[in-house]
Amino acid sequence: MPVITYRQALNDTLRAELTRDENVFLIGEEIGQFEGSYKITAGLLDEFGPTRVRDTPIAEEGFVGAAIGAAMMGLRPVAEIMTINFSLIAMDQIVNHAAKIYGMFGGQTPVPMVIRTPGGGGQQLGATHSQNLEVWYAHVPGLKVVAPSTPADAKGLLTAAIRDDDPVIFLENLSLYNTKGEVPDGEQVTEIGKAAIAKEGTDITVIAYSRASVIAVETARKLEEEGISVEVVDLRSLRPLDRQTVCESVRKTSRAVVLEDDWLSYGVGAEISATVMEGAFDYLDAPVRRVAAAEVPLPYAKPMETAALPDAQDLTKVIREQLEATSFFR
Amino acid sequence: MADTTDTTADGGAAAGASWDNEQSEVLLDYYRQMVLIRTFEQTASEMYKRAKIGGYCHLNSGEEATVVGLMAALERRDYLFTNYRDHGYALCRGMEPGAVMAELFGKSTGVARGLGGSMHMFDTEVRMLGGYGVVGGQLPVATGAALALTYRGEAGTEAEALMCQLGDGTTNIGAFHESLNLAAIWDLPIVYVIVNNRLGMGTSVEAASGEPELYKRGASYRMEGDRVDGNDVVAVREAAAAAMHRARTERKPFLLEAMSYRLKGHSVVDPERYRSSESSEEAKESDPLPAMRDWLLAQGVLDEDKADQIESDADQQVDDAVSFADSSPDPDPADLFDYSYATDVANAPHTLPGEPVVEMP
Numbered sequence: 143m144p145v146i147t148y149r150q151a152l153n154d155t156l157r158a159e160l161t162r163d164e165n166v167f168l169i170g171e172e173i174g175q176f177e178g179s180y181k182i183t184a185g186l187l188d189e190f191g192p193t194r195v196r197d198t199p200i201a202e203e204g205f206v207g208a209a210i211g212a213a214m215m216g217l218r219p220v221a222e223i224m225t226i227n228f229s230l231i232a233m234d235q236i237v238n239h240a241a242k243i244y245g246m247f248g249g250q251t252p253v254p255m256v257i258r259t260p261g262g263g264g265q266q267l268g269a270t271h272s273q274n275l276e277v278w279y280a281h282v283p284g285l286k287v288v289a290p291s292t293p294a295d296a297k298g299l300l301t302a303a304i305r306d307d308d309p310v311i312f313l314e315n316l317s318l319y320n321t322k323g324e325v326p327d328g329e330q331v332t333e334i335g336k337a338a339i340a341k342e343g344t345d346i347t348v349i350a351y352s353r354a355s356v357i358a359v360e361t362a363r364k365l366e367e368e369g370i371s372v373e374v375v376d377l378r379s380l381r382p383l384d385r386q387t388v389c390e391s392v393r394k395t396s397r398a399v400v401l402e403d404d405w406l407s408y409g410v411g412a413e414i415s416a417t418v419m420e421g422a423f424d425y426l427d428a429p430v431r432r433v434a435a436a437e438v439p440l441p442y443a444k445p446m447e448t449a450a451l452p453d454a455q456d457l458t459k460v461i462r463e464q465l466e467a468t469s470f471f472r
Numbered sequence: 473m474a475d476t477t478d479t480t481a482d483g484g485a486a487a488g489a490s491w492d493n494e495q496s497e498v499l500l501d502y503y504r505q506m507v508l509i510r511t512f513e514q515t516a517s518e519m520y521k522r523a524k525i526g527g528y529c530h531l532n533s534g535e536e537a538t539v540v541g542l543m544a545a546l547e548r549r550d551y552l553f554t555n556y557r558d559h560g561y562a563l564c565r566g567m568e569p570g571a572v573m574a575e576l577f578g579k580s581t582g583v584a585r586g587l588g589g590s591m592h593m594f595d596t597e598v599r600m601l602g603g604y605g606v607v608g609g610q611l612p613v614a615t616g617a618a619l620a621l622t623y624r625g626e627a628g629t630e631a632e633a634l635m636c637q638l639g640d641g642t643t644n645i646g647a648f649h650e651s652l653n654l655a656a657i658w659d660l661p662i663v664y665v666i667v668n669n670r671l672g673m674g675t676s677v678e679a680a681s682g683e684p685e686l687y688k689r690g691a692s693y694r695m696e697g698d699r700v701d702g703n704d705v706v707a708v709r710e711a712a713a714a715a716m717h718r719a720r721t722e723r724k725p726f727l728l729e730a731m732s733y734r735l736k737g738h739s740v741v742d743p744e745r746y747r748s749s750e751s752s753e754e755a756k757e758s759d760p761l762p763a764m765r766d767w768l769l770a771q772g773v774l775d776e777d778k779a780d781q782i783e784s785d786a787d788q789q790v791d792d793a794v795s796f797a798d799s800s801p802d803p804d805p806a807d808l809f810d811y812s813y814a815t816d817v818a819n820a821p822h823t824l825p826g827e828p829v830v831e832m833p
């Protein structure tokens with residue numbers, strides 16, 4: 143199987159879908175001539191021309207809204223918002239329009255569109271440019287929110303998102319773009335709404351998504367050398383949420399930790415934790431723990447930023463604490 | 473305004489006739505500031521490559537005449553808001569080069585304690601209330617600050633007024649239009665200054681703006697506007713000072729457009745592959761620094777020795793800034809939660825990643 147970067151997987155998929163369906167077009171800031179702020183759309187303007195790869199002024203509310211309108215007319219826009227931080231400017235269009243138009247008008251007109259946008263901190267971009275706001279969208283009925291962690295899922299989920307008849311927020315992550323992985327050739331459609339077991343294990347379950355899932359898998363591999371068997375559930379889809387897979391895993395391992403890049407309060411981990419309470423309470427040996435970002439506007443200075451963001455060390459520490467608390471090491 | 477600004481200005485590097493009437497000391501001072509900004513930015517770029525600076529780093533290189541002219545038009549009592557391309561404004565407004573460099577280095581001695589970084593220069597002492605990284609973010613905020621000025625004081629020659637800088641690309645975002653309208657209906661003492669460096673990242677003004685003569689965009693709000701040659705430091709100062717005077721005395725907002733150039737990439741990591749060689753050439757040829765140097769030399773205000781001296785003084789100042797930044801302490805992660813809230817509040821979260829959030833009895 144070819145090994146390619148997450149970035150390349152996205153680029154290949156956009157190309158394939160633009161080729162497959164004339165109704166698919168790309169829209170966003172600096173996606174054409176500039177080839178995308180993070181070069182995800184490199185080469186596509188040359189190949190498909192400015193009608194299919196439409197550069198916009200700096201106008202998130204305007205162009206995201208325009209994508210919604212075009213989708214109502216049967217086109218399949220794939221909008222790129224440079225980073226999730228700037229999606230706040232388009233919030234009303236996304237939440238009050240994209241998410242509402244199908245249901246509020248009695249199911250007459252679907253809104254088949256995708257908003258691709260990267261989140262994530264750790265690049266010293268400061269408080270306004272480093273946020274993980276996916277949970278804001280995951281809160282909203284009518285939206286689907288996916289967050290692939292591997293190049294293969296980037297391909298499979300982006301393909302699914304573009305072909306989906308509902309608005310899909312497609313969450314990327316700045317620190318994943320250069321990561322590599324095996325990606326099967328040919329058409330791959332990953333079903334939206336399904337988590338994956340990223341690594342099997344028996345002693346403890348780590349639930350994660352996007353960048354956090356990569357860290358969880360790496361941590362699991364390391365701990366395996368010590369005889370600790372960690373199962374990693376990669377949520378892949380934040381809305382809908384595959385509660386079944388989460389609970390099944392926790393029923394098996396009896397211990398659960400959530401690793402998430404967003405802030406702790408009201409975050410993804412809170413939702414997972416509540417789900418585990420409902421679906422696996424009797425199986426739990428210890429309370430669910432959350433490893434999330436410190437609740438501060440993220441500082442620019444490197445040591446401060448590092449302290450505020452969750453990493454493999456934090457996760458390892460909490461896994462050990464969970465195991466110790468449940469007499470695993472005796 | 474027409475006598476102080478050149479509405480046909482396209483950013484040509486030639487000095488305006490207005491320079492003849494300026495005192496040589498004033499011109500020399502402007503030149504010194506421009507050289508300081510250029511040197512500071514070149515060093516910042518260098519320090520970025522050496523990984524002393526992280527994140528985004530946007531330079532004022534090419535815009536020095538605009539920056540210095542605008543800042544010369546402000547009184548100490550005036551307020552300033554800018555976008556993220558803010559190092560030069562911070563320096564001219566009076567922040568110490570060492571503290572600005574320390575901010576870039578993320579040190580505790582930085583103007584924002586190293587918490588803000590390049591895009592977020594802020595110092596209440598010199599009344600520069602940010603550096604803002606989200607395009608258009610500064611506009612409503614600056615408009616509200618101008619509202620507060622009308623709330624607190626009367627109009628008049630001694631009144632405080634406010635300048636809000638923005639880029640050309642920023643005139644396309646909703647916040648720009650909402651803000652201008654508010655300033656117009658509320659008669660606010662604010663001067664919006666578009667630094668038109670012809671590019672928003674890789675996008676030209678023509679490609680992005682239905683009305684590419686950006687100063688005319690104020691017309692929708694019956695806000696007066698004008699365009700000035702951003703490479704002519706005196707013309708910029710005159711235009712901006714007249715607009716500020718009007719804001720002070722008549723409480724009328726104004727939309728000023730300074731035609732400038734971006735000498736380098738959007739940020740220090742942008743290789744500008746999208747940029748035509750003509751566009752880069754044009755920016756180089758219009759560089760306001762050599763133009764001003766030549767003019768000052770031709771006028772006899774400057775000789776080669778003195779010119780060299782100005783450059784080596786700037787080098788020294790920036791070297792000192794680097795040493796200061798380099799030897800300053802990092803902020804302490806133990807203080808991570810110190811600035812989340814201005815007030816003490818019960819149950820404010822203060823757990824690091826992985827720490828338990830509930831204390832067990």
Ligand SMILES: Cc1ncc(C[n+]2csc(CCOP(=O)(O)OP(=O)(O)O)c2C)c(N)n1
Pocket residue numbers: 171200202224228231555557605606607608638639640641642643669671672673734738
């Ligand atoms: C709302 C928002 N959208 C996109 C960006 C990314 N971005 C940063 S700077 C920039 C271009 C701004 O151009 P301009 O206003 O001309 O200012 P200049 O950089 O030329 O000073 C863009 C698109 C952002 N920071 N905020």
Ligand SMILES: [Mg+2]
Pocket residue numbers: 639640641667668669670671672673
């Ligand atoms: Mg610009």
